[in-house]
Amino acid sequence: xxxxxxxxxxxxxxxxxxxxxxxxxxxxxxxxxxxxxxxxxxxxxxxxxxxxxxxxxxxxxxxxxxxxxxxxxxxxxxxxxxxxxxxxxxxxxxxxxxxxxxxxxxxxxxxxxxxxxxxxxxxxxxxxxxxxxxxxxxxxxxxxxxxxxxxxxxxxxxxxxxxxxxxxxxxxxxxxxxxxxxxxxxxxxxxxxxxxxxxxxxxxxxxxxxxxxxxxxxxxx
Numbered sequence: 001x002x003x004x005x006x007x008x009x010x011x012x013x014x015x016x017x018x019x020x021x022x023x024x025x026x027x028x029x030x031x032x033x034x035x036x037x038x039x040x041x042x043x044x045x046x047x048x049x050x051x052x053x054x055x056x057x058x059x060x061x062x063x064x065x066x067x068x069x070x071x072x073x074x075x076x077x078x079x080x081x082x083x084x085x086x087x088x089x090x091x092x093x094x095x096x097x098x099x100x101x102x103x104x105x106x107x108x109x110x111x112x113x114x115x116x117x118x119x120x121x122x123x124x125x126x127x128x129x130x131x132x133x134x135x136x137x138x139x140x141x142x143x144x145x146x147x148x149x150x151x152x153x154x155x156x157x158x159x160x161x162x163x164x165x166x167x168x169x170x171x172x173x174x175x176x177x178x179x180x181x182x183x184x185x186x187x188x189x190x191x192x193x194x195x196x197x198x199x200x201x202x203x204x205x206x207x208x209x210x211x212x213x214x215x216x217x218x219x220x221x
Contacts, residue, residue, distance in 0.1 A: 001192040001193060001194050001197075002146070002149070002150040002151070002152075002192065002193050002194065003150070003151055003152070003190060003191070003192055003193075003201075004145055004146065004152045004154065004190070004191040004192075004193065005037075005042065005044065005151075005152065005153045005154065005188055005189075005190055006145075006154050006156060006161055006164065006188075006189045006190075006191065007033070007058070007062070007153070007154065007155050007156070007186060007187065007188050007189070008155075008156065008157065008158055008161055008183050008184070008185060008186060008187050008189075009022075009026075009052075009054040009055050009057075009058040009155055009156070009157055009185065009186070010022050010023075010025075010026035010027065010029040010030040010033075010054070010057070010058045010061065010185050010186045011023045011025045011026035011029060011185040011186075011219045011221070012026060012054045012221075014105065014108075014221045019054075020052055020053045020054050021053055021054065021057070022054055022057045022058065022061075025216065025217070025219060026054070026057070026058070026061075026185065026186075027057070027061055028216070028217065029061075029185055029186040029208070029217050029219070030057070030058045030059075030060070030061025030062050030064075030065065030186060031061045031062075031064055031065035032065060032186075032208035032209075032213070032217060033061075033062055033065060033186045033188070033206075033207070033208040034061060034062035034063060034064060034065020034066040034067075035065040035066070035208065036065075036207040036208035037062065037065075037066055037153075037188075037207070038065065038066040038067060039207075040207065042066075042151070042153070043151060044149075044151050044152060044153035045149040045150065045151050045152070046074070046145075046148040046149040046151075046152045046153075047059065047071065047072075047073035047074065047152070047153055047154070048073055048074045048075075048076055048079060048141070048144070048145050048148065048152065048153075048154035048155075049073045049074075049075055049076075049079060049154065049155045049156070050075065050076065050077065050078075050079035050080040050081070050155070050156050050157065050160070051075050051077060051079075051080055052080055052081065052157070054157075055079065055155045055156065055157070056073075056155075058155045058186065059073055059153075059155045062153075062155070073154075073155075074144070074148070076140075076141045076144055076145075077137060077141075078137040078138050078139070078140045078141025078142070078144070078160065079138075079141050079154060079155075079156035079157070079160050080137075080156075080157065080160065081156075081157030081158070081159050081160060082128070082129065082134055082159045082160075083128040083129070084112055084159070085102065086127075086128040087115055087116075087119060087124065087127055087128060088101060088102075088111065088112065088115055090124050090125060090126055090127050090128065091115045091118065091119075091124050093125070093126075097111070098111055105221055109181060109221070112177075113177050113181060116159075116176070116177040116180075117174055117177060119131050120173045120174065120176075131173070134159075134163065135163055135167070138160050138163045138164055138167070139167065141156075141160070141164075142164055142167075142198070146193050146198065158180040158181070158183040159176075159180050161179075161180070161183060161189060162176045162177065162178075162179040162180030162181075162183065163176045164189075164191075165179045165189060165200060165203070166179055168191060168198055168199065168200045169200060181220075182204060183204060183220070184204055184206055184218065184219070184220055185219045185220065185221070186206065186208065186217075187204045187205060187206055188202065188204075188205040188206070188207065189202060189203055189204065189205070190202035190205070206218070
Protein backbone atom coordinates (compact mmCIF):
# COMPACT_ATOMS: atom_id res chain seq x y z
CA UNK A 1 0.00 0.00 0.00
CA UNK A 2 1.01 3.60 -0.50
CA UNK A 3 2.30 5.63 2.46
CA UNK A 4 1.68 9.23 3.46
CA UNK A 5 4.01 10.79 6.03
CA UNK A 6 2.13 13.78 7.48
CA UNK A 7 4.37 15.90 9.71
CA UNK A 8 3.53 18.73 12.03
CA UNK A 9 5.76 21.77 11.58
CA UNK A 10 8.72 22.33 13.89
CA UNK A 11 8.54 24.79 16.78
CA UNK A 12 7.44 28.21 15.62
CA UNK A 13 7.64 31.46 17.60
CA UNK A 14 4.84 31.39 20.17
CA UNK A 15 4.27 34.78 21.79
CA UNK A 16 6.40 36.67 19.24
CA UNK A 17 5.12 39.35 16.90
CA UNK A 18 5.40 36.87 14.02
CA UNK A 19 4.45 33.35 15.08
CA UNK A 20 4.96 32.00 11.57
CA UNK A 21 8.75 31.58 11.68
CA UNK A 22 10.72 28.71 13.15
CA UNK A 23 12.65 29.18 16.36
CA UNK A 24 16.25 28.02 16.62
CA UNK A 25 14.90 24.88 18.29
CA UNK A 26 12.50 24.42 15.39
CA UNK A 27 15.31 24.48 12.85
CA UNK A 28 17.23 21.91 14.90
CA UNK A 29 14.12 19.70 15.16
CA UNK A 30 13.50 19.68 11.42
CA UNK A 31 17.10 18.77 10.56
CA UNK A 32 17.16 16.04 13.22
CA UNK A 33 13.91 14.57 11.91
CA UNK A 34 15.32 14.53 8.38
CA UNK A 35 18.33 12.58 9.60
CA UNK A 36 16.06 10.09 11.40
CA UNK A 37 13.85 9.61 8.34
CA UNK A 38 16.93 9.01 6.19
CA UNK A 39 18.05 6.28 8.61
CA UNK A 40 14.60 4.71 8.23
CA UNK A 41 15.02 4.68 4.45
CA UNK A 42 12.23 7.16 3.75
CA UNK A 43 12.47 8.38 0.15
CA UNK A 44 9.47 10.53 -0.72
CA UNK A 45 8.57 10.84 -4.37
CA UNK A 46 6.24 13.79 -3.82
CA UNK A 47 6.19 16.65 -1.32
CA UNK A 48 3.28 18.76 -0.05
CA UNK A 49 3.04 21.69 2.34
CA UNK A 50 0.56 24.29 3.38
CA UNK A 51 1.20 27.88 2.41
CA UNK A 52 2.58 29.00 5.76
CA UNK A 53 6.23 29.90 6.27
CA UNK A 54 6.69 27.47 9.14
CA UNK A 55 5.64 24.63 6.83
CA UNK A 56 8.17 25.63 4.17
CA UNK A 57 11.01 26.12 6.66
CA UNK A 58 10.29 22.76 8.30
CA UNK A 59 10.39 20.96 4.96
CA UNK A 60 13.65 22.69 4.04
CA UNK A 61 15.20 21.49 7.30
CA UNK A 62 13.92 17.93 6.81
CA UNK A 63 15.36 17.71 3.30
CA UNK A 64 18.66 19.16 4.51
CA UNK A 65 18.79 16.57 7.28
CA UNK A 66 17.99 13.80 4.82
CA UNK A 67 20.91 14.93 2.69
CA UNK A 68 18.82 15.35 -0.44
CA UNK A 69 18.62 18.41 -2.70
CA UNK A 70 15.90 20.91 -1.93
CA UNK A 71 12.99 20.77 -4.33
CA UNK A 72 9.64 22.43 -4.70
CA UNK A 73 6.63 21.07 -2.87
CA UNK A 74 3.04 21.23 -3.98
CA UNK A 75 1.34 23.87 -1.85
CA UNK A 76 -2.21 22.94 -0.84
CA UNK A 77 -4.43 25.32 1.18
CA UNK A 78 -6.08 22.36 2.88
CA UNK A 79 -2.87 21.85 4.85
CA UNK A 80 -2.97 25.37 6.30
CA UNK A 81 -3.77 25.83 9.95
CA UNK A 82 -7.11 27.40 10.77
CA UNK A 83 -6.65 31.03 11.77
CA UNK A 84 -6.63 30.46 15.52
CA UNK A 85 -6.03 34.11 16.39
CA UNK A 86 -8.95 35.29 14.25
CA UNK A 87 -11.11 32.49 15.64
CA UNK A 88 -10.34 33.50 19.22
CA UNK A 89 -10.93 37.16 18.36
CA UNK A 90 -14.30 36.24 16.82
CA UNK A 91 -15.36 34.37 19.95
CA UNK A 92 -14.53 37.33 22.19
CA UNK A 93 -15.58 40.09 19.79
CA UNK A 94 -18.36 41.21 22.13
CA UNK A 95 -16.77 40.06 25.37
CA UNK A 96 -13.59 40.14 27.38
CA UNK A 97 -10.92 37.55 26.56
CA UNK A 98 -8.78 35.99 29.29
CA UNK A 99 -5.71 37.95 30.31
CA UNK A 100 -2.58 37.26 28.25
CA UNK A 101 -4.53 35.05 25.86
CA UNK A 102 -1.87 35.13 23.14
CA UNK A 103 1.15 35.12 25.43
CA UNK A 104 0.57 32.50 28.13
CA UNK A 105 0.65 28.94 26.78
CA UNK A 106 -1.68 27.38 29.37
CA UNK A 107 -4.30 30.10 28.99
CA UNK A 108 -4.01 30.12 25.22
CA UNK A 109 -4.44 26.39 24.66
CA UNK A 110 -7.17 25.91 27.27
CA UNK A 111 -9.14 28.74 25.68
CA UNK A 112 -8.40 27.47 22.18
CA UNK A 113 -9.77 24.03 23.08
CA UNK A 114 -13.04 25.50 24.32
CA UNK A 115 -13.25 27.84 21.33
CA UNK A 116 -12.75 25.05 18.79
CA UNK A 117 -15.48 23.00 20.46
CA UNK A 118 -17.81 26.01 20.19
CA UNK A 119 -16.74 26.51 16.55
CA UNK A 120 -17.65 22.90 15.79
CA UNK A 121 -21.13 23.59 17.18
CA UNK A 122 -21.46 26.75 15.03
CA UNK A 123 -21.50 28.87 18.19
CA UNK A 124 -18.75 31.32 17.17
CA UNK A 125 -20.28 34.26 15.27
CA UNK A 126 -18.65 35.20 11.94
CA UNK A 127 -15.60 32.93 12.18
CA UNK A 128 -12.79 33.30 9.62
CA UNK A 129 -14.08 30.06 8.09
CA UNK A 130 -16.86 27.72 9.12
CA UNK A 131 -16.13 24.32 10.60
CA UNK A 132 -17.68 22.72 7.54
CA UNK A 133 -15.38 24.72 5.26
CA UNK A 134 -12.36 23.70 7.32
CA UNK A 135 -13.07 19.97 7.23
CA UNK A 136 -13.86 20.15 3.50
CA UNK A 137 -10.51 21.73 2.62
CA UNK A 138 -8.62 19.24 4.81
CA UNK A 139 -10.40 16.38 3.03
CA UNK A 140 -9.50 17.95 -0.32
CA UNK A 141 -5.84 17.97 0.74
CA UNK A 142 -6.06 14.34 1.83
CA UNK A 143 -7.42 13.33 -1.55
CA UNK A 144 -4.72 15.30 -3.37
CA UNK A 145 -1.93 13.70 -1.34
CA UNK A 146 -3.40 10.22 -1.73
CA UNK A 147 -3.27 10.74 -5.49
CA UNK A 148 0.24 12.21 -5.33
CA UNK A 149 2.24 8.97 -5.34
CA UNK A 150 3.13 5.87 -3.36
CA UNK A 151 5.46 7.69 -0.95
CA UNK A 152 4.36 11.22 -0.08
CA UNK A 153 5.79 13.47 2.62
CA UNK A 154 3.81 16.51 3.74
CA UNK A 155 4.20 19.26 6.33
CA UNK A 156 1.12 20.82 7.89
CA UNK A 157 -0.15 22.13 11.23
CA UNK A 158 -1.77 20.56 14.26
CA UNK A 159 -5.33 21.57 13.47
CA UNK A 160 -5.39 20.18 9.94
CA UNK A 161 -3.52 17.05 11.03
CA UNK A 162 -5.87 16.54 13.97
CA UNK A 163 -8.84 16.70 11.61
CA UNK A 164 -7.29 14.23 9.17
CA UNK A 165 -6.55 11.86 12.02
CA UNK A 166 -10.08 12.13 13.42
CA UNK A 167 -11.62 11.59 9.99
CA UNK A 168 -9.48 8.52 9.33
CA UNK A 169 -10.73 7.02 12.61
CA UNK A 170 -14.37 8.06 12.04
CA UNK A 171 -14.10 9.85 15.38
CA UNK A 172 -16.61 12.49 16.53
CA UNK A 173 -15.68 16.14 15.91
CA UNK A 174 -14.56 16.86 19.47
CA UNK A 175 -11.70 14.39 19.05
CA UNK A 176 -10.04 16.71 16.52
CA UNK A 177 -8.90 19.26 19.10
CA UNK A 178 -7.88 16.53 21.55
CA UNK A 179 -5.65 14.99 18.90
CA UNK A 180 -4.35 18.41 17.89
CA UNK A 181 -3.28 19.37 21.40
CA UNK A 182 -1.30 16.13 21.81
CA UNK A 183 0.73 16.78 18.66
CA UNK A 184 4.45 17.33 19.21
CA UNK A 185 6.45 19.66 17.02
CA UNK A 186 7.92 17.74 14.07
CA UNK A 187 5.84 14.64 14.92
CA UNK A 188 5.24 12.14 12.13
CA UNK A 189 1.84 10.62 11.42
CA UNK A 190 1.75 7.75 8.95
CA UNK A 191 -1.18 6.68 6.84
CA UNK A 192 -1.31 3.70 4.50
CA UNK A 193 -3.82 3.79 1.71
CA UNK A 194 -5.17 2.28 -1.46
CA UNK A 195 -7.81 3.59 -3.87
CA UNK A 196 -10.53 2.25 -1.55
CA UNK A 197 -9.03 2.56 1.94
CA UNK A 198 -7.14 5.04 4.10
CA UNK A 199 -5.77 3.85 7.43
CA UNK A 200 -3.83 5.45 10.29
CA UNK A 201 -0.61 3.47 10.71
CA UNK A 202 1.44 5.65 13.08
CA UNK A 203 0.59 8.54 15.40
CA UNK A 204 2.68 11.40 16.81
CA UNK A 205 6.00 9.64 16.19
CA UNK A 206 9.29 11.41 16.97
CA UNK A 207 12.07 9.12 15.69
CA UNK A 208 14.58 11.95 16.09
CA UNK A 209 14.05 12.23 19.87
CA UNK A 210 15.47 10.04 22.63
CA UNK A 211 16.60 10.47 26.22
CA UNK A 212 19.80 12.23 25.12
CA UNK A 213 18.05 15.16 23.40
CA UNK A 214 14.46 15.23 24.66
CA UNK A 215 15.12 18.18 26.96
CA UNK A 216 16.04 20.25 23.89
CA UNK A 217 13.98 18.83 21.01
CA UNK A 218 10.69 17.75 22.61
CA UNK A 219 8.24 20.65 22.36
CA UNK A 220 4.54 21.10 21.71
CA UNK A 221 4.33 24.80 20.81
